[in-house]
Amino acid sequence: MLVKRMAIVLAAGQGKRMKSKLYKVLHKVCGQPLIGHVADALSGVAERAVVIVGHGAEQVRSYVEQTFPGRFEFALQEQQLGTGHAVMQAESLLQGEQGITFVVCGDTPLVSAETLQEMTDLHLSSGAAATILTARLDEPTGYGRIVRDEAGHVLRIVEQKDASPYELAIDEINTGTYCFNHELLFAALKNISNQNAQNEYYLTDVIGILQSQGEKIAAYCAPDPSEAIGINDRLALVAAEQAMRARINVGHLLNGVTMIDPNSTYIEKYVQIGADTVIYPGTILKGQTVIGEDCVLGPNSEITDCQIADDVQIRQSVLTQSTVGSHTTIGPFAYLRPGTSLGEHVKIGDFVELKNATLDDHSKVSHLSYVGDARVGKNVNIGCGAITVNYDGYSKHLTEIDDDAFIGSNVNLIAPVKVGKGAYVVAGSTITHEVSENDLAIAREKQINKPGYAEKLRNRKKPN
Numbered sequence: 001m002l003v004k005r006m007a008i009v010l011a012a013g014q015g016k017r018m019k020s021k022l023y024k025v026l027h028k029v030c031g032q033p034l035i036g037h038v039a040d041a042l043s044g045v046a047e048r049a050v051v052i053v054g055h056g057a058e059q060v061r062s063y064v065e066q067t068f069p070g071r072f073e074f075a076l077q078e079q080q081l082g083t084g085h086a087v088m089q090a091e092s093l094l095q096g097e098q099g100i101t102f103v104v105c106g107d108t109p110l111v112s113a114e115t116l117q118e119m120t121d122l123h124l125s126s127g128a129a130a131t132i133l134t135a136r137l138d139e140p141t142g143y144g145r146i147v148r149d150e151a152g153h154v155l156r157i158v159e160q161k162d163a164s165p166y167e168l169a170i171d172e173i174n175t176g177t178y179c180f181n182h183e184l185l186f187a188a189l190k191n192i193s194n195q196n197a198q199n200e201y202y203l204t205d206v207i208g209i210l211q212s213q214g215e216k217i218a219a220y221c222a223p224d225p226s227e228a229i230g231i232n233d234r235l236a237l238v239a240a241e242q243a244m245r246a247r248i249n250v251g252h253l254l255n256g257v258t259m260i261d262p263n264s265t266y267i268e269k270y271v272q273i274g275a276d277t278v279i280y281p282g283t284i285l286k287g288q289t290v291i292g293e294d295c296v297l298g299p300n301s302e303i304t305d306c307q308i309a310d311d312v313q314i315r316q317s318v319l320t321q322s323t324v325g326s327h328t329t330i331g332p333f334a335y336l337r338p339g340t341s342l343g344e345h346v347k348i349g350d351f352v353e354l355k356n357a358t359l360d361d362h363s364k365v366s367h368l369s370y371v372g373d374a375r376v377g378k379n380v381n382i383g384c385g386a387i388t389v390n391y392d393g394y395s396k397h398l399t400e401i402d403d404d405a406f407i408g409s410n411v412n413l414i415a416p417v418k419v420g421k422g423a424y425v426v427a428g429s430t431i432t433h434e435v436s437e438n439d440l441a442i443a444r445e446k447q448i449n450k451p452g453y454a455e456k457l458r459n460r461k462k463p464n
């Protein structure tokens, strides 16, 4: 029999302890908001999912809707009266449903899809009314504790602030992730009160209520305790960042990527990297970046939303929304801005900036150039200091350079302008008109030498 699975994500709290203008679940871990990580873990696990919003409802909702279109419904919790009260706000949306309902806190970004699946399996096989994701921590302070009887059965959850000294010594904590029988959850919520240290309606009280009704409570202890990390302050944010980074980096290492120092290598979740690529410290790979095999990246490079083919070298450079063909070398100190597309065996050297520019195979821009709004063919050489003058203060204009052309050093190409195939533009020229195929263009003042004038000049300037 197929069991319907629902999920409720709690995300209405402000996160006072973050001391931030930003709502808690929008703080980022490895480049993605906390609630984005939770939403990822839930996709594929639950058919319907409701996010409880309150503080920053509009911002949280618009982030979730834009990032996971059509995947989530929303319920508003106007006043934050506690986690139990938050869950109740989903009741009318999920009225009449049957099956199992996950409850996950929006501030526990490390909870994984695999763990949610393991929990579901245990929940269904044990016939429990509720299954709690727990963890054993060396430092359980701040979390709710799992109270068990002598036989090891779960009795209830006690919050840190309500716990006795004996209970505070328990090292098994509530991660805030649960799997419930849908109808039993909402029935039990009718019986919770706010008679506790925080005067809040605790979701955790549902466990004790179900247990006292004779229902079975299961607990799945997370094999990796970092899945428990709940973000309440910036210290926990650091812990989550480190744990997430380690999880991502271990995945790439096991896939055949070399990292000289994984602790200083920052890779966001959706980045893909081919085998035998070597990454040096200080490298940051972001967004939807895809890196091929046998590349050498870094040190100190930032690559965002780029497609990098095989055998590419990128040293000390910044690349955004760019495509790079195989065997191309970039840097040190190059800046590839959005819309850059490089062919194979291209060379981009130091202090070169490219924007909205296509360079075909075997072309070279070796030093100190700006190439913007340009289409450059194959085997073109752009000399040191040559630039495209693409902006007249009002609009941007295109520069086209055909195959095999040679652009000398310090050339200004005043766009819109075209340089034909095999043409040669001599150093120092300012080009305002089209240069045709195989022509040589020279656009600079003729040199005048005045014999002996240097000495005369010095004599004139010398103090008496």
Ligand code: UD1
Pocket: 010, 011, 012, 013, 014, 025, 052, 054, 077, 079, 080, 081, 082, 083, 084, 085, 086, 105, 106, 107, 108, 142, 143, 144, 145, 157, 159, 173, 174, 175, 176, 201, 202, 203, 204, 229, 230, 231, 232
């Ligand atoms: C909660 C659990 C605690 C557990 C811990 C795990 C309760 C009573 N306690 O404590 O046992 O160890 O999580 O991280 O559930 N929220 C709302 N509306 C509210 C209150 C909270 O949506 O009225 C949301 C928050 O935005 C947050 C989540 O629920 O994402 C958890 O709330 P928080 O106040 O952080 O609970 P903890 O004190 O961490």
Ligand code: CA
Pocket: 105, 107, 230, 231, 232
């Ligand atoms: Ca929390």
